[in-house]
Amino acid sequence: MSAATVFGLCAAALIGIGLYGLIVNPHPLRKILAFNVIGSGVFMLFGAIARRGAAAGMGGDPVPQALLITGIVVAFSATALAVALLLRLFDETGSVTLASDVPDKVQAGTDDA
Numbered sequence: 001m002s003a004a005t006v007f008g009l010c011a012a013a014l015i016g017i018g019l020y021g022l023i024v025n026p027h028p029l030r031k032i033l034a035f036n037v038i039g040s041g042v043f044m045l046f047g048a049i050a051r052r053g054a055a056a057g058m059g060g061d062p063v064p065q066a067l068l069i070t071g072i073v074v075a076f077s078a079t080a081l082a083v084a085l086l087l088r089l090f091d092e093t094g095s096v097t098l099a100s101d102v103p104d105k106v107q108a109g110t111d112d113a
């Protein structure tokens with residue numbers, strides 16, 4: 001088994017774990033972290049693709065390398081924006097969950113008050 005195959009399998013595992021976390025966890029911060037895990041899997045996949053071209057005797061493929069570097073910067077800035085929006089939501093409402101995420105019993109209790 002080559003190194004590119006191992007990196008590809010690890011990337012698929014990271015994407016799968018991230019998708020599971022994105023679907024299962026209702027908390028917005030955990031969804032942001034799960035989305036970052038998916039992004040890490042995609043970055044690892046691009047790195048494996050770039051490495052495979054370099055291992056074949058050619059120079060490293062510059063397109064996946066450029067996508068990797070650009071993707072890391074964009075993912076960092078998107079994560080910072082999402083966390084800033086989550087902090088703003090907490091400042092405004094006092095909770096980080098949206099109204100649709102609150103169980104029915106809690107909503108019924110607040111409507112009567």
